Amino acid sequence: MPPRPHFLVLTFPFQGHVAPALRLARRLLAAAPDALVTFSTTEVAHRRMFPAAKPDVGDSDSDFDGRLEFLPFSDGTEAGYVARSTATNPDAFNTYMASFHAAGARSVGGVLDALAARGRPVSRVVYSLLLPWAADVARDRGIPSALYWIQPVAVFAIYYHYFHGHAAVVHEHRHDPSFQVQLPGLAPQAVADLPSFLTVSTEPSDPLHSAFTTLRDLFETLDRERPRATVLVNTCQELERGALAAVGAHDVLPVGPVLPSASGDEDAGIYKPDDDAKYMDWLDAKPAGSVVYVAFGSLAGMAREQLEELLLGLEGTGMPYLCVIRKDVRAALSSEVGGAGTDQALAPLKNGVAVEWCDQVKVLSHAAVGCFVTHCGWNSVLESVATGVPMVCVPRVSDQRMNAQLVEREWRVGVRAQVTDQGIAGLLRAEELRRCVDEVMGDSEAAAEVRRMAGEWKRAVAEAMGEGGSSGRSLMAFVDGARCAV
Structure with a gap:
């Protein structure tokens, strides 16, 4: 019997990252009945998702007959990052990110090794925003990876062109909100509408400066992938046809909108809804x-x-x-x-x-x-x-x-x-x-x-999301590619 494709889905410990990543994990399982998925975020976020579970034990989702497993990784902290802490400590986020990058890379490497030792080797790592090191950890073990971009492909295109020859013009006019920036393949964009990490957080003194440097590292990581990086995007071609045409350097696959499953089972999230x-x-x-x-x-x-x-x-x-x-x-x-x-x-x-x-x-x-x-x-x-x-x-x-x-x-x-x-x-x-x-x-x-x-x-x-729709076809192409690589 051939090995089963096994996806390790890694995500940053914010609700806005956890939700789309977990939805993608479920979508992968639905698209590939023979696949396994391990979902991993930090220990602190994991405990908030599963407050009744033992902190060192993974949880299985019975809806997929044990094919979905939850295993945390360490960010090197006891309490994680608390957004309110930036008000009293302006460098709180940047300090956290330094720990997240260093400890996260070590810990995820351990997760990959442990899964392999259990006879459940990972065949493809899928990582969301702010984890550029995940691709390096996977590459060191000979495992292919894919970025899951959880923002519009138009924003991906802006970041791509910024880090590929257009940073100077944005930096020069970052204090002129009405200035129109022309980026390849995109309509002119006012500086005021560009992602704030490119206009505010570029300064080392900014409380979110590490978001800028992490995105810079991310695009450098994508450039190192051979022959081309694979990028899954939470959008559909109908919504962003023009922007998709503006990014040609990577294999960009629109697989969204990735929403809760039709069966009505909502994600296990960091925040629990009221009754x-x-x-x-x-x-x-x-x-x-x-x-x-x-x-x-x-x-x-x-x-x-x-x-x-x-x-x-x-x-x-x-x-x-x-x-x-x-x-x-x-x-x-x-x-x-x-x-x-x-x-x-x-x-x-x-x-x-x-x-x-x-x-x-x-x-x-x-x-x-x-x-x-x-x-x-x-x-x-x-x-x-x-x-x-x-x-x-x-x-x-x-x-x-x-x-x-x-x-x-x-x-x-x-x-x-x-x-x-x-x-x-x-x-x-x-x-x-x-x-x-x-x-x-x-x-x-x-x-x-x-x-x-x-x-x-x-x-x-x-x-787009229906049977035979554009996003469904893109996801199946990704799954089939991962299966062939096993």
Whole structure:
């Protein structure tokens, strides 16, 4: 009997990385019934995913008859990285990344060796963003690897061309947000819309400088792959046909949008949703297309003034709303005013419901939801496009500004809110939020067109992900290649 293909899927320990990586792991198992998958993130994130499990024991997923195994690797720390720590220690992230790179590479090497010793050798390593060392660890053991790019291919193209001859022009104009940068194969891009790691984090003093250096290392790693690097991208060719044509140096395979499986079993994630009944029963009682859903992802903080403006704007729309306010955000608000901060900040909440976390795909799939106010993380954008929900974009860092541009200009399924110039995030005022919600949920012809386009793209994405669709074919080509290499 020939050896079974075995994929080791490695990911950074943030929810926005864990979710698409785990979804891809499940998709690989569904596409290749003979395959094995080991999913690995850091020990701290692993414990949050499986709080009842012993920390040194992997967990098996019975849905795949033991073919999916979870094994953690070490990042060299006891507590991992805590986003709030950057507020008191500006170099916290950079310090963490140094440990993550060094300890992670050693530990993943140990995982590969241990799996081989157990008679379960890995035949292909798949690694997501911020783990460039994973390809080197795999190469040292003669194992081929593939990058899983969990952002738009347009952003991949921007990074590629930046690190291949176009860094100087971006660096020269990084303080001129309106300057138009022309990159090969792409429409001109304003500096303000480029990934923030290329315009802010290039300075060694920046709290996120190691994100820039890690991305630089990543593209150098891809260049070392022979004959060509393989890059899986969480997008489909229908969404980004032009950008796909702008990257020719690597084998880029669009395999997305990689969403939760059709059976309804949501990922084991770092954040656990509130009880579904708390918000799904509430949604069931609302008219179709009437609810504004608001969520700004798993990392972004929220100052008291922003929360007050947000809730004031939502109440001002006159529409029911469901708002995610994470536990750590509530705790930070409480600490601001001697423990009473959360209750006081949520006092304006009369026409809506606030939850600490929710099953976002389930919410967006509900007929009552008519609009998504989002930070434009790529997972959220894809989930919204796939469910046909128009967006109000409030981008902040990394790829989010480019994602918002795709939403508003390329696909025309939403609008971008204007924020006041207060730091990198800015402040979304109540009146601006009301204006934007009306532009996608109101009675105007423009709002109706946004909703029509959202429906069109929903159908296009469903076709790409369906049997025989473009993304399904790309994934099967990758699986077949991995099987032939065993």
